[in-house]
Amino acid sequence: MFAKLGQDPKYRQYIxxxxxxxxxxxxxxxxxxxxxxxxxxxxxxxPLGIQIS
Incomplete structure (x- = not known):
């Protein structure tokens, strides 16, 4: 699905x-x-005080 989407010129331009x-x-x-x-x-x-889990 993503490979096909990545080939769409409109989507590529949007990105x-x-x-x-x-x-x-x-x-x-x-x-x-x-x-x-x-x-x-x-x-x-x-160090920035942002905790990840």
């Missing part, structure tokens, strides 16, 4: 207009990206 970037990732690569973002925010947020 780009909002400053986003569409990138297709294999499931393993997507999981690695999400895991790295979780780790990054786990380090960044607590």
């Amino acid at each position: 780009q207009d909002g400053g986003g970037v569409l990138e297709a990732l294999a499931p393993r690569d997507f999981k690695a990206y999400v895991d790295s973002e979780i780790d990054r925010f786990a380090r960044i947020l607590p």
